[in-house]
Amino acid sequence: MNPFKTASALAALFISTACFPAWAADPFTVRDIRLEGLQRVEPGTVFARLGIKAGDTYSDDRGSAAIRSLFELGLFKDVRIDVNGSVLVVIVEERPSIADVDFVGTKEFDKAALQKALRSVGLAEGQPYDKALVDRAEQELKRQYVGRSLYSAQVITTVTPLERNRVNLTFTVIEGESARIKEVRVVGNQAFGESTLLDLFDQDSGGWLSWYTKSNQYSRSKLDGDLETLRSFYITRGYLEFRIDSTQVAISPDRETLTLTVNITEGQKFAVAGVKLAGNYLGREDEFKSLVAIRPGQPYNGEDVSATTKAFTDYFGTFGYAFARVKAEPEIDRDNNRVTLVLRAEPSRRAYVRRLNIGGNARTRDEVIRREFRQYEGAWYDGNKIKLSRDRVDRLGFFTDVNVETTEVPGSPDLIDLAVNVTEKPTGSLQLGAGYSSTDKVSLSFGITQENVFGTGNYLGLQVNTSSYNRTISLTATDPYFTPSGISRTFNVFHNTTRPYYEADGNYKLASDGGSVRFGLPLGELDTVYLGIGVERYSFTPGTNGAYTLVDGSYVYTGTPQAYLDYFQCTGTAPSVVCASKNMVGIPATIGWARDDRDSALVPTKGRLQSANLEVGVGSELRYLKSTYQYQQYFALSKQYTLAINGQLGYAKALGGTAYPIFKNFYAGGLGSIRGFEQNSLGPTDAVTGGALGGTRKAIFNMEFSTPFPGAGNDRSLRLYTFVDAGNVFAERTASMTDAQWKAQNRLRASAGVGISWISPLGPLRLAYAVPLVYQKLDEANGIAADRTQRFQFQIGTSF
Incomplete structure (x- = not known):
């Protein structure tokens, strides 16, 4: 009951009682009831709560009860009852209704969210104005600002009367400046230095990047996380009895700075003497013992204990025991600083999953989440299947957080419900890429993708490259559940126009158009096999401003790479060059395989990604084989440091006695392969034009070491990394190639450098x-061109 309403009713009752002699009436039969003062409230509402009707006997007690009942509605600020003969006159004064609720100056909070929050407690348009409720709303607003370190925030409520007994409510907020953390102290530490402990905290006194990380803005939830990290640090190093005695937040008089002090007691360091099993293990003690991660003789490690109890609970879950309890009970030997851990288990009862409830998905359809679940409604509870299901939903990439909670069904001890709560993230992205060189200046590319079109889980992507030398437009659409069994289907259509890298616009051009369809067949939970077929058309236009020139005793065409002229069987002189194979059609058939068990597709810290692909030209004049393999591995060295390696191999050859299509060659150089060299510039080049020709073999190796960005603390969205790249592309030796040229072409290239990785609003941004380190210099004497280097590169939406 609203205390303000109750107080008003009691006050009215007191006044009416005090005035009893003035209006006290003998009991009488009510002939009629008349209402006065109503404006918006329906008469039926008053009559329903009055408790008196025509024909009833009226008494002073019944009148007091009627007044009290009408006040409890919260619609009136005054209620009186008069007696006119045998007619009862009920006189009311309605509370003003709220016409509008508005907020001014609320930069920290969204207005719509605040209005929704107040609406849930009755402070909304059309509701009666209640001063007590408005006062509580002010206090709640201030509390929310305190939670964001805005201790000096002021809230002023303005009530503006309107016609027809209405009011406007305006909450004007003067937010002020956030209180900054001036100092963080840890008191009571002996085994570890204070600086070591403070490095664990996400909150600190700030650095030069505090404007981005906001690490010096106090937050109680962040402090709780830091305290848990501190506790974990100690209990993983043997300090079984470590405790946090208190935390103190001292605010300066001007409310602009504060000091955090954490008081701790470390206790003694303990080693594990042994592990015992106690309780009911379903007769599978040996199986459970194999799950024990606690090592006798080693310092007590709380994470190992937690991992063991969780593994036990999960293993019970595979047999349907959803309510199993496993407790680690320490038996402490303080004289020798040793502890024996007794793992006591109680499996409780087996359970079925009654219902799967999904929440938080305002955009994504329920079926997109349900089809990833391997724990079915009506089946035995299976902890492994639930974990697998959660991971599959997380790997969709549509959500920043996925939680699965288990709740008991009241009255049904063998049934549970699963609540799947997701937090959605934007699934559309804009991908940008750029590079700079003295010759090419700035080259740009971009793409627009939507990974969850209309919440269906389907993918739609558009890739465009607008550079002068390689123009591309490609449209891709994927339905991940083309069939109910999980077979995916991908359509792709494209148009490419390729020109030489460093020649005038009038030179040769290779245009290609095509489309393909590919199906993905899931094998197990991590593996997928891909099958596809496509049709491609290639059109070659030789250059118009070149000429045949005598070079080393033979004539070569200086406007177009000789390799292209040879492949398309071109003869003649510019501008009358004739090509026998000017237009070609290919039918590529593909088969591929992929396995991905990384912990995140966006910021992976552990796990691996493997993929292999084989493309074969069939049923056309283009007969060839092209294969690729990629391997990525991530190692979480600690919370702050990650090591990643990446390897790519490629091999291609012609089939059926034909020439290998030169436009199917592999390329290397730039982001995604070997940084420090211009994009796709490595490998064999044309002797006259200098254009990159690519090769039929490729080998690339990358290694990255990722660390926190200086000043950003433990923020994983902004990272610094160092890298080493090596590799090249290779081609068959031609008859005209000298030994020096052959060795220069086949020598590995290598580079090293530093970069920045930032999860920006547009997507993952990487600067390098x-x-x-190893590159080819100009060797005029042997006719060897220098490698084209490019030290600074950036791209949005790439890995490695």
């Missing part, structure tokens, strides 16, 4: 500054 690379220094070539």
Whole structure:
């Protein structure tokens, strides 16, 4: 009951009682009831709560009860009852209704969210104005600002009367400046230095990047996380009895700075003497013992204990025991600083899953989440299947957080419900890429993708490259559940126009158009096999401003790479060059395989990604084989440091006695392969034009070491990394190639550098500054061109 309403009713009752002699009436039969003062409230509402009707006997007690009942509605600020003969006159004064609720100056909070929050407690348009409720709303607003370190925030409520007994409510907020953390102290530490402990905290006194990380803005939830990290640090190092005695937050008089002090007691360091099993283990003690991660003789490690109890609970879950309890009970030997851990288990009862409830998905359809679940409604509870289901939903990439909670069904001890709560993230992205060189200046590319079109889980992507030398437009659409069994289907259509890298616009051009369809067949939970077929058309236009020139005793065409002229069987002189194979059609058939068990597709810290693909030209004049393999591995060295390696191999050859299509060659150089060299510039080049030709073999290796960005604390969205790249593309030796040229072409290239990785609003942004370590210098005497280097590169939406 609203205390303000109750107080008003009691006050009215007191006044009416005090005035009893003035209006006290003998009991009488009510002939009629008349209402006065109503404006918006329906008469039926008053009559329903009055408790008196025509024909009833009226008494002073019944009148007092009627007044009290009408006040409890919260619609009136005054209620009186008069007696006119045998007619009862009920006189009311309605509370003003709220016409509008508005907020001014609320930069920290969204207005719509605040209005929704107040609406849930009755402070909304059309509701009666209640001063007590408005006062509580002010206090709640201030409390929310305190939670964001805005201790000096002021809230002023303005009530503006309107016609027809209405009011406007305006909450004007003067937010002020956030209180900054001036100092963080840890008191009571002996085994570890204070600086070591403070490095664990996400909150600190700030650095030069505090404007981005906001690490010096106090937050109680962040402090709780830091305290848990501190506790974990100690209990993983043997300090079984470590405790946090208190935390103190001292605010300066001007409310602009504060000091955090954490008081701790470390206790003694303990080693594990042994592990015992106690309780009911379903006769599978040996199986459970194999799950024990606690090692006798080693310092007590709370994470190992937690991992063991969780593994036990999960293993019970595979047999349907959803309510199993496993407790680690320490038996402490303080004289020798040793502890024996007794793992006591109680499996409780087996359970079925009654219902799967999904929440938080305002955009994504329920079926997109349900089809990833391997725990079915009506089946035995299976902990492994639930974990697998959660991971599959998380790997969709549509959500920032996925939680699965188990709740008991009241009255049904063998039934449970699963609540799947997701937090959605934007699934559309804009991908940008750029590079700079003295010759090419700035080259740009971009793409627009939507990974969850209309919440269906389907993918739609558009890739465009607008550079002068390689123009591309490609449209891709994927339905991940083309069939109910999980077979995916991908359509792709494209148009490419390729020109030489460093020639005038009038030179040769290779245009290609095509489309393909590919199906993905899931094998197990991590593996997928892909099958596809496509049709491609290639059109070659030789250059118009070149000429045949005598070079080393033979004539070569200086406007177009000789390799292209040879492949398309071109003869003649510019501008009358004739090509026998000017237009070609290919039918590529593909088969591929992929396995992905990384912990995140966006910021992976552990796990691996493997993929292999084989493309074969069939049923056309293009007969060839092209294969690729990629391997990525991530190692979480600690909470702050990650090591990643990446390897790519490629091999291609012609089939059926034909020439290998030169436009199917592999390329290397730049982001995604070997940084420090211009994009796709490595490998064999044309002797006259200098254009990159690519090769039929490729080998690339990358290694990255990722660390926190200086000043950003433990923020994983902004990272600094160092890298080493090596590799090249290779081609068959031609008859005209000298030994020196052959060795120069087949020598590995390498680079090293530093970069920045930032999860920006547009997607993952990676900046790289690379220094070539092994590269080819200009050798005019042997006719060897220098590698084209490019030290600074950036791209949005790439890995490695």
